[in-house]
Amino acid sequence: MGRNGAVIHVSSSPSTNSSPESREPDVPVSGAYDLARRSLLLGLAAAGVVLTAPQAFADTTPSRDAFLAVSKLLTGFTSLDPGLAARLYDALNTNDPKFTAGVTALATLISQQNIDPLSLQATLDGTHSDLAALPRQIVTAWYMGVVGTGDAARCIAFETDLTNIVVSDKLTPPSFCFGAYGSWTSQPV
Amino acid sequence: MSDQLSADIVVIGSGICGLLTAQRLATQGASILVLEAGPRRERGDIVNSYRNGAYKGSWMNPYPPTAWAPHPRFQPHDNGYLVQTGPAPYPAEYIRMVGGTTWHWAAQAWRVLPNDMQIKTLYGVGRDWPINYDELEPFYYEAEVKIGVSGAPNTGSPRNKPFPMEPVAEVWAMRRFRERLAVGGYDVVSNTTARNSRPYDNRPACCGNNNCQPICPIAAQFDGGVAVEMAEAAGVKIMANCVVYQIEHDAQGRIAAVHYYDPDKNSYRVTGKTFILAANGIESPKLLLLSASDKYPNGLANSSGTVGRNLMDHPSNSLTFDVDEDFWLGRGPQSPTSINTFRDGAFRSEHAAFRLDFTNINQSRPVAEDLIKAGVYGPELQTRLRYGAARQVNVKNVLEVLPNPENRVTLSSQKDALGIPKPQVYYSFDDYTNKGMDASRLEYTHIAQLMGGTNLRYSPERAYANNQHITGTMSMGNDPGDSVVDKFGRTHDHENLFIVSTGVMPTAATCNSTLTALALAMRTAQHMHETT
Numbered sequence: 001m002g003r004n005g006a007v008i009h010v011s012s013s014p015s016t017n018s019s020p021e022s023r024e025p026d027v028p029v030s031g032a033y034d035l036a037r038r039s040l041l042l043g044l045a046a047a048g049v050v051l052t053a054p055q056a057f058a059d060t061t062p063s064r065d066a067f068l069a070v071s072k073l074l075t076g077f078t079s080l081d082p083g084l085a086a087r088l089y090d091a092l093n094t095n096d097p098k099f100t101a102g103v104t105a106l107a108t109l110i111s112q113q114n115i116d117p118l119s120l121q122a123t124l125d126g127t128h129s130d131l132a133a134l135p136r137q138i139v140t141a142w143y144m145g146v147v148g149t150g151d152a153a154r155c156i157a158f159e160t161d162l163t164n165i166v167v168s169d170k171l172t173p174p175s176f177c178f179g180a181y182g183s184w185t186s187q188p189v
Numbered sequence: 190m191s192d193q194l195s196a197d198i199v200v201i202g203s204g205i206c207g208l209l210t211a212q213r214l215a216t217q218g219a220s221i222l223v224l225e226a227g228p229r230r231e232r233g234d235i236v237n238s239y240r241n242g243a244y245k246g247s248w249m250n251p252y253p254p255t256a257w258a259p260h261p262r263f264q265p266h267d268n269g270y271l272v273q274t275g276p277a278p279y280p281a282e283y284i285r286m287v288g289g290t291t292w293h294w295a296a297q298a299w300r301v302l303p304n305d306m307q308i309k310t311l312y313g314v315g316r317d318w319p320i321n322y323d324e325l326e327p328f329y330y331e332a333e334v335k336i337g338v339s340g341a342p343n344t345g346s347p348r349n350k351p352f353p354m355e356p357v358a359e360v361w362a363m364r365r366f367r368e369r370l371a372v373g374g375y376d377v378v379s380n381t382t383a384r385n386s387r388p389y390d391n392r393p394a395c396c397g398n399n400n401c402q403p404i405c406p407i408a409a410q411f412d413g414g415v416a417v418e419m420a421e422a423a424g425v426k427i428m429a430n431c432v433v434y435q436i437e438h439d440a441q442g443r444i445a446a447v448h449y450y451d452p453d454k455n456s457y458r459v460t461g462k463t464f465i466l467a468a469n470g471i472e473s474p475k476l477l478l479l480s481a482s483d484k485y486p487n488g489l490a491n492s493s494g495t496v497g498r499n500l501m502d503h504p505s506n507s508l509t510f511d512v513d514e515d516f517w518l519g520r521g522p523q524s525p526t527s528i529n530t531f532r533d534g535a536f537r538s539e540h541a542a543f544r545l546d547f548t549n550i551n552q553s554r555p556v557a558e559d560l561i562k563a564g565v566y567g568p569e570l571q572t573r574l575r576y577g578a579a580r581q582v583n584v585k586n587v588l589e590v591l592p593n594p595e596n597r598v599t600l601s602s603q604k605d606a607l608g609i610p611k612p613q614v615y616y617s618f619d620d621y622t623n624k625g626m627d628a629s630r631l632e633y634t635h636i637a638q639l640m641g642g643t644n645l646r647y648s649p650e651r652a653y654a655n656n657q658h659i660t661g662t663m664s665m666g667n668d669p670g671d672s673v674v675d676k677f678g679r680t681h682d683h684e685n686l687f688i689v690s691t692g693v694m695p696t697a698a699t700c701n702s703t704l705t706a707l708a709l710a711m712r713t714a715q716h717m718h719e720t721t
Contacts, residue, residue: 076568117566117570121566139566167578171517175404177397181387
């Protein structure tokens, strides 16, 4: 569970995953940053999100934590695979160098305004257009396993993308065997 | 090297028609060389390309075009290979690769109806075929045995012998369609498919990978990969990456050789006694037009001027809706079931006939895409995704368009990387088609009512999806003045040039064209064996 499973960092300035030494220490911080952090914690807790900092994020930076917290809020999953989270974060960051700053700002905004995920897109479209593309990027990464658009689109996950996970009690991912011949004749229960 | 560049029979194109014609002739003793423009790939590589691809909704995703043998691609954007000039788009998809386009088909292996072959006589529209159903029946059966076809007997196409295999076990959701639509008088039947309902020809029975398109991982359906194995086992030699760009004739009009480029544009000449053009309904007419000479200024086999004309396919409209019980489409094969009662009738003098087809494609991915597009996030995203994956269904038509000489394939002024002109298409729809589409929509509405349908989403009016059943561009006929090949597939103009292709079909009927083209090809091969 990493660091007691309930710590999330939010930085007001962009950070990169290539400089782990720059991550914020687990010590009290002050000012607006502290406020944002506490607010996000409260906001995400109210949304029913359990914050964890899993092992794969041991070298985490604040923006990685923000990504994980926002991912949980947007996907509706209280627990997300840390390895996949790391790969998606890296891909999103590579795809768009501004992603790091964006996801941090999005986390701050959500926590400050306690925005419900169902009203998030309309809120962003209306008043925060600079962040409006981020939720779809993040949810597309998790649910479709795809990062980027057009010729730059890349598949990061398939069998473990959340679309396949959500229906995994009923369906197998396409191209994987459903079962023995004729197993599809029975009523799905 | 010179030995390799000559054969009794030279085949241009390694799709199902070219390869299985070659296989049949090879078992009768001919030496055969097949020239394929595209590369050779293995099944596992294609499966990996699918799984690792970013555009899983596009069946072309695992088949990227090569620089030297490009083919049309429309995701993520049109690659511009198939040049469009008509009022209606014709986004045909095909694969230039060893094995050809049946690498990614739904294995629909239908026979036409007897009346499909004489719609001019019976309904005053389209054109008649130069042969009748009874003449083709034995070759249908030969093709069915060769590729392993399973099906139900009640689809309207007579047969002298039972299917090689029983129908594939009925998908639960399709059973419910059958049971509930019977109340409304609809007869829902199993599709006729080249899909194994038991182990067949050393290939396994289907295990429901639900990935018939773009690639069956286990070869439980016949596809291009299986065709390659069968042809090579019979001694056929297949050469990949050989882009034929000219067919050469002698002074008497007989074909003497073909010329191809390798990917570096080195040119080679291949001689033979007999030549078979099998490069699909677009690339084949392209090559005939490209081979124009002083003697044949309008292209080879084109004294009628009809090469490339009468381009047909099957356009579709559709209805997507939510059914009132949990179906969970995606269990079993992708396209198992249809309604065949609108394929023929007196109405054909007024509007197009059609077959109705129910998808069994896993809906979770398109549902998730729609929800993300709508900005639905959080727990509600999961809830609605499960609902849509369980309830969303789709019914579409496979509709007959009539031959129209203005709908055609020509040579573009644009050229590909080797300097070969790209194919160019002109395509349009007429009232006969549109009226058939309207008739289909009435049936969709009735079907949705019977299924307790909600959230009805009709495809846009007058905008039709394409089905990649390229037909008509090298039509067979008795009159050399209005057809390209005779009733045996021999070109009217060149005694030793034959064509095997969906392109020789004079009309498109209402079913997927592969099995009919293959049956015609078997008949062509029989004729070649007897006469050449």
